Amino acid sequence: MTELQMREKKIFSNEKNxxxxxxxxxxxxxxxxxxxxxxxLGGSLGKxxxxxxxxxxxxVQIGESVRGKDIYIVQPTSSPxxxxxxELMILMDAFRRAxxxxxxxxxxxxxxxxxxxxxxxRESITAKLVADLLATSGxxxxxxxxxxxxxxxxxxxxxxxxxxxxxxxxxxVLGKNIEDLVxxxxxxxxxxxxxxxxxxxxxxxxxxxxxRPEHNKAEVMHIIGDISGKNAILFDDMIDTAxxxxxxxxxxxENGAKDIYAMCTHxxxxxxxxxxxxxxxxxxxxxxxxxxxxxxxxxxxxxxxKILSLAKLLGDAINCIDRKGSMSELFD
Numbered sequence: 086m087t088e089l090q091m092r093e094k095k096i097f098s099n100e101k102n103x104x105x106x107x108x109x110x111x112x113x114x115x116x117x118x119x120x121x122x123x124x125x126l127g128g129s130l131g132k133x134x135x136x137x138x139x140x141x142x143x144x145v146q147i148g149e150s151v152r153g154k155d156i157y158i159v160q161p162t163s164s165p166x167x168x169x170x171x172e173l174m175i176l177m178d179a180f181r182r183a184x185x186x187x188x189x190x191x192x193x194x195x196x197x198x199x200x201x202x203x204x205x206x207r208e209s210i211t212a213k214l215v216a217d218l219l220a221t222s223g224x225x226x227x228x229x230x231x232x233x234x235x236x237x238x239x240x241x242x243x244x245x246x247x248x249x250x251x252x253x254x255x256x257x258v259l260g261k262n263i264e265d266l267v268x269x270x271x272x273x274x275x276x277x278x279x280x281x282x283x284x285x286x287x288x289x290x291x292x293x294x295x296x297r298p299e300h301n302k303a304e305v306m307h308i309i310g311d312i313s314g315k316n317a318i319l320f321d322d323m324i325d326t327a328x329x330x331x332x333x334x335x336x337x338x339e340n341g342a343k344d345i346y347a348m349c350t351h352x353x354x355x356x357x358x359x360x361x362x363x364x365x366x367x368x369x370x371x372x373x374x375x376x377x378x379x380x381x382x383x384x385x386x387x388x389x390x391k392i393l394s395l396a397k398l399l400g401d402a403i404n405c406i407d408r409k410g411s412m413s414e415l416f417d
Contacts, residue, residue: 102409105155105186109403110147112160112176114169115377118193119159121396126404131156135172143168145175151185157228157403158188162196162215163376164355170196170215174222181223189226189406190219193375193395194351198233201240216240228402230375230395231322231350246412248402250350250373253393255285257371258318258348265343267291267315271333279320291317293333313341323351324372327358331365338366351375352392363389 110131111119123130132148158180160173177188200211212234219227220243227245232238238245258266266288270279272295283290291310317337324330324347334345345367352372354362362370371391372378378392398415405412 103155103407105153107157107403107407108151108154109157109159110176110180112158112169112172114160114163114172115193115374117377117379118161118374118394118396118399121394122159122191122400122403125396125400133176135176143172143175145172145179147179147183151180151183153184153186155187155407156180156185156189157191159191159193159399161192161194161376163194163351163353166196170218174218177219177223187225188223189228189403190224191399191403192227192229193373193399194353195229195232195237198237201234201237212237213240216242219243226406228399228406230373230398233322246402246406248398248415250375250393250395250398251282251285253373253395253398254282254320254348254350254371257391257393258286263316263344263346265315267310267312267317267342269293269310269312269317269319269333269337271295271319271321271329275321278322282318282320293336295329295332308336308340312337315342316344317342317346319345319347319367321347321349323353324349324358324362324370325353326356327354327361327365331361331367334365334367344368346371348372352378352390354378 108131109119109123110133113135119130134146134148136144138144158176160169162170162173173190180188197211197215202210220241224243226243227241230248231250232247235247238247266286268279268283268288269291270276271293273292276292279290291308291312294307294309319330319333330347337345346369347367348371350373353376369391370389371393373393373395375395401415
């Protein structure tokens, strides 16, 4: 029995000790992922109606009885972030008023997480604000993936399960049998993340020392570690405008790296990101479906991109919670 099979056996070995029926619903942000999660768990999505009034107000109506049920709402707060966040809060309000037993907000990508502290005077800490709004709207628990900063869990007054996508990424990398690997953190802040991934691959790490003169702009200063003649994996939690990852890839190539892969959980891919990545020396960009990419596929050439599914990871987390089992197996 493989390590993965043993982990799955432990996850599903507990008998269901929860008398409340589980039901999964989806907001409009990422229905494909929600459908995949429901199918993985052997069920189907709940019925719900989401419309807009002519002035863009969001209207929600639940299409079935949810009284006394445990509800899981899948809704990343990705672009358009404000609209998706507001929709999630309205969804939770509707379920709370429909007398469900418990609401778990499944937020594969947690928007506003980058504003988790004040770096200059008179700034808002929106990660804390959003945490308060979600709890006030009815969230009894939150499941998310790869928070930009782990301490954001402490902003919530409800339980938060911050899953990491390492197992999803690890299976993909091992399947490619890449030799002479080095895992590279694109900045000092991501060193712990890169080190944990490198440990599982039994590979060394390197660090890119960058400076950020303003939002969405990065300048590479130095590379710490040996990357010459090695295949490099730039490992981070997200790609937004791709300025950081592309500047890092260029620096790695100039310093003798061979093939360069970019692996990030959240493909925000805003503004010029896709054009930059297509023109960069990166061989392959590996992201997950925490954020939907179907609209980008139609608009851009995404041959360089590989999208991995989080359905199993999130499905296992939901199963653990529903069976009142331990979540620790998902973090090993």
